[in-house]
Amino acid sequence: MKKPFKAAVPKKPDQSVLVVKSNTELLIFLINALPTKSRQNIKSLLTHKQIEVNGNLVSQYNYMLHSGDKVKIKEERASAAKPLNGFSIIFEDEFLIVIDKHAGILSMASEKEKKHTAYNFLSQHVKRKGPDNKIFIVHRLDRETSGLMIFAKNTNVQKHLQDNWKEVITERTYVAVTEGTFEKKSGVIESYLHENKNFKVYSDQNPEDGKHAITNYKVIKSNKDYTMLEVRLDTGRKNQIRVHMQELGHSIISDKKYGSRVNPIDRMGLHSQVLGFIHPVTQKKLRFITPIPRKFERLF
Numbered sequence: 001m002k003k004p005f006k007a008a009v010p011k012k013p014d015q016s017v018l019v020v021k022s023n024t025e026l027l028i029f030l031i032n033a034l035p036t037k038s039r040q041n042i043k044s045l046l047t048h049k050q051i052e053v054n055g056n057l058v059s060q061y062n063y064m065l066h067s068g069d070k071v072k073i074k075e076e077r078a079s080a081a082k083p084l085n086g087f088s089i090i091f092e093d094e095f096l097i098v099i100d101k102h103a104g105i106l107s108m109a110s111e112k113e114k115k116h117t118a119y120n121f122l123s124q125h126v127k128r129k130g131p132d133n134k135i136f137i138v139h140r141l142d143r144e145t146s147g148l149m150i151f152a153k154n155t156n157v158q159k160h161l162q163d164n165w166k167e168v169i170t171e172r173t174y175v176a177v178t179e180g181t182f183e184k185k186s187g188v189i190e191s192y193l194h195e196n197k198n199f200k201v202y203s204d205q206n207p208e209d210g211k212h213a214i215t216n217y218k219v220i221k222s223n224k225d226y227t228m229l230e231v232r233l234d235t236g237r238k239n240q241i242r243v244h245m246q247e248l249g250h251s252i253i254s255d256k257k258y259g260s261r262v263n264p265i266d267r268m269g270l271h272s273q274v275l276g277f278i279h280p281v282t283q284k285k286l287r288f289i290t291p292i293p294r295k296f297e298r299l300f
Contacts (some may be wrong), residue, residue: 005092020069026053027061029071050074054282056093063091064287079207087118089125090148090288095281096161097122097135097151100290103267107149122151138162139236144254146199146270147174148288160280166235170285172278174231174241175220177269177296178250179262182227186218189244193237200257201239203247213237215244226253226264228296265295 018033030042030051037045045051046059053065053074065071085107091098101107101118109121119137126133136158138150153159161168191203192210204210214234221228227250231241242258245251251259253269276287 001196008125017070017072020065020067020071023064023066024072026051026058026063026065027060029065033071034073045073054090058091060090060287063291066284077184086116086121087264090290091286095157095279096138097126097153098275098286098288099149099151101141101146101149101272103144103146106143108137118149119151126153139165142239142242142268142270142273144268145270145272146267146293147290148275149272150275151276157280161277165281167278168280169236169275169277171287172233172236172272172275173274174233174294175271175273175292176217176231176241176245177229177253177265177299178229179225179260180227180250181222181224182219182229182248182250187216189213189215189217189247191244191247193240193243195238201237201243203243211235211237213240213244215241223300225262226269226299228292228300256264264299267295269296271296 018029022028027042027046030037030045031039034042043061049057049059050073051058052074053063054070055072077167087099087101089097090100099118099122105242106117106119109117119135122135126135133153136152136155138152138158138161141147141149150161152161191205191213192207193201193203193213194206194210195201203213212235214253216232216234217290218232219227220230233240239258241256242252246255248259251261253260254263254265255268255270256263271290271293274287274289276285278285
């Protein structure tokens with residue numbers, strides 16, 4: 001693994017802060033540290049971006065704190081900003097942004113769609129803070145896949161994350177809703193993925209010109225029509241989960257491209273739920289998790 005590039009982390013002025021004594025989730029820490037405030041009051045502080053961790057705004061309830069972290073409570077709510085179309089910001093600092101992308105939004109521009117993309121909306125977001133600010137894509141999610149994505153704020157961060165992806169990413173877990181029921185409650189699919197001239201990916205056991213792909217799955221819940229899976233990737237290939245589910249005979253719902261015959265929720269049943277990685281500058285381990293979409297849950 002390449003050594004992380006060196007970058008000066010801007011120092012924040014000394015301020016009155018709460019110092020974390022042991023590893024815990026942010027909401028739990030605030031409840032214990034602020035006994036005079038109700039749980040709802042504390043959630044409101046997070047919702048209105050009044051909590052900073054080590055100088056960075058954090059709004060996620062289950063954001064993991066580590067011993068020595070410094071938590072600051074801002075008295076004033078963040079000024080109202082233009083609503084973000086198609087995604088919500090989970091974490092942001094001087095170097096990168098983690099977002100929860102909504103289904104139906106492209107990660108970046110295509111030949112047919114230039115403006116209605118997470119990249120474009122996020123570019124507008126950073127430029128509101130400074131006209132010279134830019135955003136750089138690190139990886140992609142399919143249009144109909146929702147969930148967690150990382151964007152870089154400079155090319156050094158982008159290059160480091162992309163060049164060291166396997167070492168930097170510590171956890172990447174999806175929730176998938178598929179057709180039918182599984183005989184095995186867990187398993188591993190390992191194959192080689194190839195892309196044809198029509199940009200459709202297919203799977204076989206031929207390593208020639210193929211990309212090695214490993215997908216781990218575990219059944220969360222099921223009924224007579226559908227199964228909800230936890231899917232963990234050992235490799236991150238284009239359309240990997242979609243192709244491997246089709247190979248098992250259990251296509252992801254609403255994924256017509258890869259064999260689905262049903263569309264019960266008007267979107268594809270795939271969500272990037274957990275993303276863990278080592279920060280390219282601070283070297284801190286970060287882990288983010290988003291709720292399972294309600295549309296998924298309603299099927300069960």
